């Protein structure tokens with residue numbers, strides 16, 4: 057395909073959010089360019105996650121996270137069926153010994169009009185997950201699993217088929233507001249568009265600043281590490297066991313997931329990464345780290361969650377402690393049964409007061425829209441997020 061000089065829309069980031077947005081705009085016959093710094097789509101958060109199709113039960117009713125995740129889940133299931141992408145939707149159990157807390161979560165499901173969410177105890181729970189350690193739980197039938205890497209590649213394929221353009225290995229380093237147009241520059245090229253959409257995940261705050269915005273948040277990278285349980289033990293879990301999440305934190309806690317391909321994965325924890333793409337302890341970028349550690353919001357956050365942060369780090373460095381966390385959820389797993397697999401890094405917006413932003417955050421600039429917080433369940437919600445961005449811009 058011949059490259060054009062100017063586009064109606066340029067989207068920075070070929071992750072699941074950028075590509076869903078691109079797809080929705082392209083379906084309206086717009087002239088859309090996606091710019092991605094890597095050589096393939098979905099190499100960061102969108103290809104390094106738990107692969108869970110979230111039910112939406114945790115999110116505050118009427119928040120954009122709640123609305124977009126429930127609509128997004130329905131759109132995603134339709135899309136997976138239409139494209140023949142492998143997935144399972146057999147539900148999860150959220151376990152806790154405090155029945156009252158589980159009942160509160162069940163009431164939330166009623167507010168959200170989610171059907172079939174039931175308290176399960178003892179034999180009922182064991183008939184769903186025979187190896188669960190905790191015998192009180194909430195069964196949530198809407199949850200499922202899929203390989204989001206495959207979903208991203210399918211969005212990209214459909215976008216291109218419809219006439220869209222993706223240019224890889226183009227890291228955007230400068231944005232200029234020229235007369236009636238935006239000039240977006242990478243090291244070697246310059247692109248012109250009428251409207252810019254920033255879906256740069258871990259770098260979305262930096263892209264917003266390049267566009268002259270002063271967002272009240274910074275993206276702080278939190279690594280999520282995973283272990284895989286030996287395949288010979290694949291029968292110990294049917295679907296998913298989750299602990300009840302801490303309502304003060306946007307992370308759901310280490311859980312067990314039988315992935316779309318049948319492997320069992322345990323994780324993710326949440327450890328401060330020393331680089332925006334710090335997938336290992338040894339990935340250290342002193343510029344990124346200095347920015348994080350000197351950010352007033354991070355200093356306040358550190359004071360609030362010092363103990364939690366340190367215990368996450370200790371568990372990350374100590375396999376035995378990680379195993380103990382798994383053993384709190386499921387019987388039949390020992391240290392020899394687990395091997396570490398690649399981690400993911402969450403792009404989590406933190407405001408200047410030290411709050412971890414829970415809801416999705418979109419900010420408008422001049423002829424631009426910036427996705428400044430799209431953490432989990434943004435993969436589940438991706439089609440609804442793309443739909444909503446496209447309709448906002450086109451209207």
Ligand SMILES: Cc1cc2nc3c(=O)[nH]c(=O)nc-3n(C[C@H](O)[C@H](O)[C@H](O)COP(=O)(O)OP(=O)(O)OC[C@H]3O[C@@H](n4cnc5c(N)ncnc54)[C@H](O)[C@@H]3O)c2cc1C
Pocket residue numbers: 068069070071072073074075091092093094097098099100101102103104105106107108109110226227228229255256257258259260263279280324399400401402403430431432433434435436437
């Ligand atoms: C450990 C972990 C577990 C998760 N589990 C789940 C789950 O089970 N279910 C769920 O629904 N969600 C889950 N999520 C959340 C979900 O994966 C993310 O919310 C979603 O992938 C965000 O997509 P994105 O497109 O915004 O970001 P990304 O996938 O990170 O895409 C951003 C893209 O922008 C590109 N980019 C950045 N800067 C530039 C630049 N300057 N120039 C050009 N390109 C640039 C990057 O290379 C990247 O490809 C999880 C996330 C993590 C990290």
